[in-house]
Amino acid sequence: MAKPSGAWIAMQKRRWPLLILLLISLSTALVLITRFASDSCNPSTVSSNSGGSRLAGETALGDARRSPSPLEFMKSKLVLLVSHELSLSGGPLLLMELAFLLRGVGSEVVWITNQKPTEPDDVIYSLEHKMLDHGVQVLSAKGQTAVDIALKADLVVLNTAVAGKWLDAVLKDNVPSVLPKILWWIHEMRGHYFKVEYVKHLPYVAGAMIDSHTTAEYWKTRTQERLGIKMPKTYVVHLGNSNELMEVAENNVAKRVLRQHVRESFGVRNEDLLFAIINSVSRGKGQDLFLRAFYESLQLIQEKKLQVPSMHAMIVGSDLNAQTKFETELRNFVAEKKIQDRVHFVNKTLQVAPYLASIDVLVQNSQARGECFGRITIEAMAFQLPVLGTAAGGTTEIVVHGSTGWLHPAGKEGVTPLAKNIIKLATQKETRLTMGKKGYERVKEQFLEHHMAQRIALVLEEVLQNARRQKQS
Structure with a gap:
């Protein structure tokens, strides 16, 4: 089956925000x-x-x-945000969201990206202009201006472990003056981030903020055992869905039209079942094992002669302009198993709402230690979707096994359990709906934007108080 071209995808990406806005306005x-x-x-x-x-x-x-807003006390405060990169990945997008929350209460916010490609990049250009439109200042990572802002700022937020390289490279002799007002927001779970050149200043900052208890415990243990350093005071802050996403998730008219629009573009009927994994395409996100489980579920359904709707799989997070070796492997597997008419690849995008509206089940298949948190998981639950996730990382703090979804082991041993869970949800419509409703209820109780703002506010207030005390002493 022919797949939409990159130009078609780009056109739809421009159309969807307008379509969503129109639908929300009409429905409201x-x-x-x-x-x-x-x-x-x-x-x-x-x-x-x-x-x-x-x-x-x-x-x-x-x-x-x-x-x-619980962040009102940040009014007129100068906040410097330092990201290791500017991309469509979780860390930078979360830092941008914090930037907009702070701008919303009147903070002066300055953004620095430590690593930028030498060639012009459309994604970076778009994201920088989005920040500028919100009143966020975007500065070069190097130079005296960056140093002056860091020294003058009330708060400095380093985003991800890799951003730690910016301290010595730019601040140099001024590092000790800035450390007491640094909040280090860490999202990584992979071992190769535990390098002294990245995190040697970690014990001396005002605090570390981590998105899940599992990740916080891992960092505490790993830094002590591997590097011989202690973590600073560490705050665990679960994330929340943006108000904008919730508006679409709770708008039945918008969801219905988006579902029809996306499904028609891929030749998927309304009555068909659509399972999706929405992450950047990489081995750590487990798209390969998901496809193996999906294929295995099709085989089992055929062997057992089960009566289920036609099933499809969607991989959202590809790069249609520069396919990696891993993505080529995925496409080769699909061709080899002759399931091209059932598997659909979608380019990476900021606009996840149309795909969440169009699918029936989210698969969160991150491997190894799993996701630090996994924002897409709570976004899917807002759309009343059951989640099939790996029993690893922060996913275990979001998905309630047997209630809002099912968990399966990471690695190859998780392929068959995932396949069986796919079949269970395919054959049990009532279970799908019940799990989706319970997931939505859990989001409303714990994972909204104002919940996240409250949790972050408590951290920022304490960090600022400690920074003032150190400055006075």
Whole structure:
């Protein structure tokens, strides 16, 4: 089956944000009209949960957004954010989100990217201009201006372990003056990040912020055993979904139209089952093992003559312009097993909502120690999708096994369990729906933007207080 061209994908990426905005505007207008009519006829129905739980949920979310931000104390504070790169990967995007939250309460925010390609890059250009549009200053990583900002800043956030190289390379003799006001936000789980040149200053910063308890424990143990250094005070901060994503996730009209749009573009019918993995394509994310499990599930269904809807798999996170050796392996496997009509590759994108709206199950198949947290997992749960995840890393702190999804082992030993879980969800529609609803409830309880803002606010407040005390002493 022919796949959409890179130009087609690019066109759709430009169209989807507009489509989403149009749908949200239309749906919101309809809700307001309906609510006004309901209020006029029966004012008591406004606070009633019977027959209006959807509207009640929207109202509660709206109230949360209108309430004062817990980050208000950051107003007028100068914050320097240092990222090792600017890309569509999790770390930089999370730091950008923090930048926008801080700008929203009146902080002065400056962004530095430590590693940038020598050639012009469309992604970097786009992301930098998105920050500029939000009032975030974007500066060169090197030079006296960067040093001056670091010395003057109330808070410096280093994003990822690799960003630690920036300290000695740029600040040089000024490093000791800046360390007491550094919050180090760490997202890595892989062992090759544990190098002295990256993290030698880690024990002396104001604090470390890590996205999961599993990752925090791993860093504490690994730094002490391998490098002989102690972690600073470490804060575990679970992430939350953005308000913008929740607006789409809770808009049934938008979801329905996006589902139809995406599925039609790939020749997937509404009644077909679509399993997806949404991560940058790399061996550590486990797309190869997911495809093996998907193929094995098709074989088992055929052998056992099970009655299930037609099943498809989607890999979101490819690079259609520069296919890696690993992605070539994936495509070769699909061709070898003759499942080209069932497997669909999608270019990497910031716009994940259309794909979450179009699928039935998310597979979070990160390998080895798993994800530090895995933002896409809570995003999928917001769309009321069950999650099939590896029993590793922060995924175990998000997915409740047997309730919001099922966990399977990482590595090759997880292929057959994942295949069996795929079959269980394919044959048990009620289980899919129940798990999806429970996942959504869990998101509403713990993983919204205001939850994350509250958790980060507690950390920033303490770090700033400690920095002031050290400055006075």
